[in-house]
Amino acid sequence: MKLHWSPRSPFVRKVMVAAHELGIVDRIECVRSVAAMMTPHAELMKDNPLSKIPAMTLDDGTPLFDSRVICEYFDTTYGPKLFPSEPKARFLALRRQALGDGMLDFSVLWRGELMRGERKSDQLIASFTARRAACLAALEREADALHHGPFTIGHIALGCALSYFDFRFADLPWRDGHPRLTQWHATFAMRPSAKATEAVDDS
Numbered sequence: 058m059k060l061h062w063s064p065r066s067p068f069v070r071k072v073m074v075a076a077h078e079l080g081i082v083d084r085i086e087c088v089r090s091v092a093a094m095m096t097p098h099a100e101l102m103k104d105n106p107l108s109k110i111p112a113m114t115l116d117d118g119t120p121l122f123d124s125r126v127i128c129e130y131f132d133t134t135y136g137p138k139l140f141p142s143e144p145k146a147r148f149l150a151l152r153r154q155a156l157g158d159g160m161l162d163f164s165v166l167w168r169g170e171l172m173r174g175e176r177k178s179d180q181l182i183a184s185f186t187a188r189r190a191a192c193l194a195a196l197e198r199e200a201d202a203l204h205h206g207p208f209t210i211g212h213i214a215l216g217c218a219l220s221y222f223d224f225r226f227a228d229l230p231w232r233d234g235h236p237r238l239t240q241w242h243a244t245f246a247m248r249p250s251a252k253a254t255e256a257v258d259d260s
């Protein structure tokens with residue numbers, strides 16, 4: 058399997074954490090790909106017309122994207138482990154994945170907005186700030202529950218989203234006022250799959 062990969066992308070990290078959890082990393086050929094919103098990537102677009110990573114091509118040429126689809130493909134083919142089948146547990150895991158992915162979506166946009174310097178929109182930044190606060194408050198309420206039950210795709214998405222704050226917003230004191238979430242995130246960060254996939258800024 059060929060994976061358009063970057064050590065900076067939190068969505069690629071989701072896929073790689075899942076691959077480590079399932080013990081299939083050796084089956085993946087990682088191709089360093091640079092995806093940038095302002096610059097469509099012609100080679101990447103042959104495999105994903107959205108010009109986004111992660112994007113995967115199976116050995117028979119089948120394209121797979123985005124991170125949700127790739128993770129579920131891994132689990133269906135080499136699991137099941139990360140996507141529970143029992144409906145209540147499944148939708149809990151999927152809802153957590155949606156929250157983690159959504160946090161990443163606005164965090165990536167937020168970083169892009171900050172990089173616009175003086176042209177950044179204060180209204181947009183205020184909107185992202187409010188969403189981040191609401192997400193952290195919701196997760197603090199849920200943090201104890203995250204320790205119970207199986208480790209799922211929901212945990213992977215949330216762990217990657219919180220770690221992205223540390224990677225790209227190093228001065229952001231997101232742990233303040235969220236002691237339970239801080240504790241849960243520490244358990245995520247200690248997993249071998251998380252350690253093996255820590256983000257690196259190779260630019």
Ligand SMILES: N[C@@H](CCC(=O)N[C@@H](CS)C(=O)NCC(=O)O)C(=O)O
Binds near residue numbers: 067109110124165
């Ligand atoms: N929903 C997608 C989001 C992927 C995504 O936004 N990837 C970023 C890199 S972290 C990207 O490719 N950005 C380039 C662009 O938006 O053009 C997923 O879950 O894989």
